[in-house]
Amino acid sequence: MGEEDYYLELCERPVQFEKANPVNCVFFDEANKQVFAVRSGGATGVVVKGPDDRNPISFRMDDKGEVKCIKFSLENKILAVQRTSKTVDFCNFIPDNSQLEYTQECKTKNANILGFCWTSSTEIVFITDQGIEFYQVLPEKRSLKLLKSHNLNVNWYMYCPESAVILLSTTVLENVLQPFHFRAGTMSKLPKFEIELPAAPKSTKPSLSERDIAMATIYGQLYVLFLRHHSRTSNSTGAEVVLYHLPREGACKKMHILKLNRTGKFALNVVDNLVVVHHQDTETSVIFDIKLRGEFDGSVTFHHPVLPARSIQPYQIPITGPAAVTSQSPVPCKLYSSSWIVFQPDIIISASQGYLWNLQVKLEPIVNLLPDKGRLMDFLLQRKECKMVILSVCSQMLSESDRASLPVIATVFDKLNHEYKKYLDAEQSYAMAVEAGQSRSSPLLKRPVRTQAVLDQSDVYTHVLSAFVEKKEMPHKFVIAVLMEYIRSLNQFQIAVQHYLHELVIKTLVQHNLFYMLHQFLQYHVLSDSKPLACLLLSLESFYPPAHQLSLDMLKRNQRLRGSPNFTPGEHCEEHVAFFKQIFGDQALMRPTTF
């Protein structure tokens, strides 16, 4: 397995923290993605590191007992620490505010706090075994105000900070999930739903484990991911991940099933809208893309891994501090270690080694792992950093050694232009809406975002086609076929073809003396009329006399004639005239005798 084969990697610069040990407790906050290293209950220091923080926050606090949970509010304004099952302590980190701790006890009698989540810089939710309590923190008053609460029996909870949704597990089987959504001081209850548990042997009580549930945003939609283990009673071939779509409004619906085809211990991540499933037994991972075509059975779509299973790329632990000086070779990191803890969407923490990584997808190796170019394009076009990889795929498929067939090339161009057209249409309707005077503040009116998947004609020309036509070893038939295929695809999506693409076709045809082909293309208006093109044709007259006529026709359609006052200035024919002069010499530019 060559290095180029690994398509998952740990980020180069992990967040490093003091390893967990009996005197140092490590906490992770999913909302701020911060790691808290709490030494001796805080008495000997708390160090907080986040992925973007250059300077870790460190402070001390009195050791008032074992810390169960510790989290900053958003923007690190207020610190909340849970030390008992009834109370949470607060400490302001806002300048000019008192730093004296204040405490909030949960309102529900006899309830135990399971944990808490910050939903904004001053709003917090307590989750107790008997319900949830939503508070506003008033830092200057050093007190909390209950905004709303809801009673129900809670087994465990899960929080998705990106979508501000808390999921509560209720009922004896723990498989009825009650979601709540939080936004600007309001708490709304979403319809609850039930996770179907696989049949279990009679002796054991089935239940839904917190470990088998994850929440993540995929393609802008919130999903609850359920890892359904293989059950010997069913005839399934292995474990699967079931995706429940949790819409803002309406009921939760089972949408996708990811077939893992193996059994054992799994962990989930979501990276770049891909579901990554790690398998500890084989120390490999697979990825799923729910946008790729799967098998639809009328209600659910079944997906298989996009690529063969691969290990995360081997990782060397960088040596820092005095050890680096002794030029020791870096230590290979144990991947898929049982001490790894995985958080959504893309976080892997090794508490025993003191590292927090972001998991990343490498696109380059995938190019060679996915032989179906159409599927490869579908996959790449959905990725964030896809532009250069897609362009390299295009160049590769036109190269001598890896040349793809024309139908494949056509498919690739069509997929690119489909994406390009979607963006152009969105731009156009935006421009029209603005023109029509719709309010810019209207939530419906958003300037379309140009993602990397939008590859326009200039991108393809600059990075792919201009180099391709220069290749001497390419048969000109293939070169012309490719250019025509790209023009066909643009036309099919009703995208106006830029003149430099037409020029590329003409230059190629002229270089191979294929004037009659050029004539036919012009006859059917495949190469759109333009004044530069008309001038170019005029300059070809001495090599191909009919070019004169073609040029005049084109000028006529442009409603102008050479010599008329509005033709002469700024027609920009010079560059073409110079080009042909360079190829054919001065005689090429003889003036037409009649006009």
Added chain:
Amino acid sequence: MAAAAAGAGSGPWAAQEKQFPPALLSFFIYNPRFGPREGQEENKILFYHPNEVEKNEKIRNVGLCEAIVQFTRTFSPSKPAKSLHTQKNRQFFNEPEENFWMVMSKDGKPVIEYQEEELLDKVYSSVLRQCYSMYKLFNGTFLKAMEDGGVKLLKERLEKFFHRYLQTLHLQSCDLLDIFGGISFFPLDKMTYLKIQSFINRMEESLNIVKYTAFLYNDQLIWSGLEQDDMRILYKYLTTSLFPRHIEPELAGRDSPIRAEMPGNLQHYGRFLTGPLNLNDPDAKCRFPKIFVNTDDTYEELHLIVYKAMSAAVCFMIDASVHPTLDFCRRLDSIVGPQLTVLASDICEQFNINKRMSGSEKEPQFKFIYFNHMNLAEKSTVHMRKTPSVSLTSVHPDLMKILGDINSDFTRVDEDEEIIVKAMSDYWVVGKKSDRRELYVILNQKNANLIEVNEEVKKLCATQFNNIFFLD
């Protein structure tokens, strides 16, 4: 039609004689270099029709032509005589390759009008040149035959080709269109045209031995990978010989092309017009006509595969050194057939949409012939149907003669010009020549004056030819 001229049907020639139009008196090919000395004159003659003519008469006729050409050369060294009119007949001379002369003579009915003579001269000279082009398309040059097998081979080839070809010459139905030797292009929108391009490129890629491709629809050209001159003669062959031969079975629906009996075969309407008739027959012969193109430089010998689905026909030309096997033909059929069928119905659909959009189907007040020397594009609403044997025109022959007259005028001058003729019975004929394009319009308007006719033609140019450049 030939019966009247032929004898009473006695003797071995009678039957054969019948097949030749009475107009063609003789047709021969000679090379003066092959028998320069006295007593060797017979060696000059490479082909002579009718073959039954007595040897000495052949020698006399050839000698006479030689003399005429030599004589006229003293007056015009670069352009010796092209035709000779006598009371009995008319002769046309053509030297397509150095020292190789082709002569055609037809009977000379007394002709009163000066114009007609001029027109017919041009028409028959064009026909003679076309004879050579057609021979060259299927046999290569005379010189090549000489190199390959000397005079013997050349004579064999000429005999084999012209024996049959002359039977298809119908001099009486030749007209202005034979002078042009144009190509009718199928009008098409850009997107459908690009689809056809894409199809051709894909086919050339998957059948990787294909060197050139041509694509036609409704007997009209859409794409030619061949150079213009080669396409011109191939187009002539396809539209006047090969396609008409296959029309009858199509109309009769005899060879229903859907081959449902072949399991796993996608249903399609594709079939070979040249090559194997039945792909299921393991002994089917995969012989294709050979054609010669680019004879001026690369001199290529090719197999001509013509494959058709509904109204769409594709010509695949492959190098003659490669011999297409039955397997190849089956592969071609399975790849091209389904795609061409789809494409043909796409074109048909698109064509109908365009037709509907262009609006009124009502008969216009005028008829026209258009020809562009640059791309050989030709369009005629005068001819209803042009087959090798009949030229069905919708106008009076006298009007056709006026068209020929105007054409002769155009040939004499280089400049652009316009000629308006008032013909009999309310007809006006307008000829317009602009930058190598010629347009002939026949209008029938009662009591119209010159200004009105001029306006009508302007209108016609604006509607029918709005995207090309005509000088006003």
